[in-house]
Amino acid sequence: MGSAFFEELKSRGLVHQVTDEAALEKQLNEESVKLYIGFDPTADSLHIGHLLPILMLRRFQQNGHVPIALVGGGTGMIGDPSFKDQERQLNTLNTVKDWAQSIKDQLSRFIDFDDETNPAILANNYDWLGEMKLIDFLRDVGKNFTINYMMSKESVKRRIESGISYTEFAYQLLQAYDFLNLYDSEGCLLQLGGSDQWGNITSGIELLRREREVQGFGLTMPLITKADGTKFGKTEGNAVWLDPEKTTPYEFYQFWINTDDRDAVKFLKYFTFLSLDEIAAIEKDFVASPESRVAQKALAKEVTTLVHGEAAYQQAVHISEALFSGEIKGLSAAEIQQGFKGVPSYQVQSDDDLQLVELLVTAGIEASKRQAREDIQNGAIYVNGERRQDLTAALTAEDKLDNRYTVIRRGKKKYFLLEF
Structure with a gap:
C-alpha cells in the first residue's frame, strides 16, 4: 500500500468527488481496505459504461485492497432513479437472477476471486433485501432519514417535476442499507461509483454513522464525456457491450480506434494499466504526429486485449487491415462474420x-x-x-x-x- 496509489488515481483523473479525502488517503496507505461498487442487472451483459468502475475495482485489488463486486439482484428489481428521465421497466425475479449470474461471469475476467492474499468478494443484495420485512426496513433504515434529506438529493430533485414513484424514491435507502450490510458482514468502509451515485453513496455513509457510529467513505469517478458532445459508450446509437456475442471484438476494437484525438490520451489514463510514464511517452509521439493515431492504436490494443484477450485483438486488427486494404481473400469465415456483421x-x-x-x-x-x-x-x-x-x-x-x-x-x- 504505497501512498502513491491515491495520488495516481488523481493523476489519471479518476477521482471526481471524495468524502474526507485526507482520512481516506491515510486509511488506504495504512491498511488493506474493503470497498464495493454495485452493478444493477438491467440487461444480460455489462456494457462499456461499466468498464471504468470495473477497472477501478481491479486497480484497488492490484494495490492490495479487497474489492467487493455487489450484483444488485434486489435493487435491480426496483430501478435506480439517478439521472434517469423516466421510471424503469420492472423485471421478474428469474430474469434478474439470470442477468446477475452472467454479470458475475463477466466480472471474474477483470477481478480475481481466487487471489491468495486478497481475493475479491462477490455479493448479491437480493440475499438480504429479498428477506427483509417492510416493518423492519421502516424501523431500522427509514427512521434514520428525513424526507427533506432525501428530497435534497440531486437525483431526486431532477425527477420531482416530472414525477417519481415511491418505489424509486426509496431506492437510495436500499443502497444505503447495502453499505450497512457490507460493513456488518465484510467490514467494508468505502463505496465507489459514478458521479451520478453521489447522493446514494452519501446516504449510505449517513446510515453507517447513525447506526454504527463508524466513518465510511465515498469516492466517485467522473462522468465520461466526449469532446464532440455525444454520449460515451454508444456507437451508431447502439450500446457497446462487453459480451462478444452482443458486440463483436472487431466492433469493440473499432469503437476505441475511432476515439476522437481530443479524448485519446484521457481515455488511456482511464481505461488502461499502462503507467503514467508510458502514457506520457505515447502522448509525446501523438502530439508530434496525430495522423499516426498512435494513442488510439495503444488504447484499442490495451482495452480490446483486456476485455477479449490477445487472440481476439489480433483478429480484430487482421480484419481491420483486410478491410482497409481490400485484401479480403485472407479472411476466415469467422472473421468475415465479425467484419461484416450487419452488412446486407x-x-x-x-x-x-x-x-x-x-x-x-x-x-x-x-x-x-x-x-x-x-x-x-x-x-x-x-x-x-x-x-x-x-x-x-x-x-x-x-x-x-x-x-x-x-x-x-x-x-x-x-x-x-x-x-x-
Whole structure:
C-alpha cells in the first residue's frame, strides 16, 4: 500500500468527488481496505459504461485492497432513479437472477476471486433485501432519514417535476442499507461509483454513522464525456457491450480506434494499466504526429486485449487491415462474420444462377440487369476485393471464402455478403 496509489488515481483523473479525502488517503496507505461498487442487472451483459468502475475495482485489488463486486439482484428489481428521465421497466425475479449470474461471469475476467492474499468478494443484495420485512426496513433504515434529506438529493430533485414513484424514491435507502450490510458482514468502509451515485453513496455513509457510529467513505469517478458532445459508450446509437456475442471484438476494437484525438490520451489514463510514464511517452509521439493515431492504436490494443484477450485483438486488427486494404481473400469465415456483421446479406439458393449479372439482381445488390452491366463495365463491382469487369463472369468455387461466403462491394463503400 504505497501512498502513491491515491495520488495516481488523481493523476489519471479518476477521482471526481471524495468524502474526507485526507482520512481516506491515510486509511488506504495504512491498511488493506474493503470497498464495493454495485452493478444493477438491467440487461444480460455489462456494457462499456461499466468498464471504468470495473477497472477501478481491479486497480484497488492490484494495490492490495479487497474489492467487493455487489450484483444488485434486489435493487435491480426496483430501478435506480439517478439521472434517469423516466421510471424503469420492472423485471421478474428469474430474469434478474439470470442477468446477475452472467454479470458475475463477466466480472471474474477483470477481478480475481481466487487471489491468495486478497481475493475479491462477490455479493448479491437480493440475499438480504429479498428477506427483509417492510416493518423492519421502516424501523431500522427509514427512521434514520428525513424526507427533506432525501428530497435534497440531486437525483431526486431532477425527477420531482416530472414525477417519481415511491418505489424509486426509496431506492437510495436500499443502497444505503447495502453499505450497512457490507460493513456488518465484510467490514467494508468505502463505496465507489459514478458521479451520478453521489447522493446514494452519501446516504449510505449517513446510515453507517447513525447506526454504527463508524466513518465510511465515498469516492466517485467522473462522468465520461466526449469532446464532440455525444454520449460515451454508444456507437451508431447502439450500446457497446462487453459480451462478444452482443458486440463483436472487431466492433469493440473499432469503437476505441475511432476515439476522437481530443479524448485519446484521457481515455488511456482511464481505461488502461499502462503507467503514467508510458502514457506520457505515447502522448509525446501523438502530439508530434496525430495522423499516426498512435494513442488510439495503444488504447484499442490495451482495452480490446483486456476485455477479449490477445487472440481476439489480433483478429480484430487482421480484419481491420483486410478491410482497409481490400485484401479480403485472407479472411476466415469467422472473421468475415465479425467484419461484416450487419452488412446486407443474401442466402444463395442451390438453383440460383451464379452468373455475376444475374446474381447481383437476385441478391438485391442491383435494381436491374441494365444497372448491373453498367456497374460491372464501369469497374464499380468487386468480388472479395478484386474488381470484376467481365460481363460474362460467373462465381466459381474459388470465390467462396471458406466455402461459405463471397463479399461483393459496389463502389467505394457498399458491402454485401453472399452466404452459401
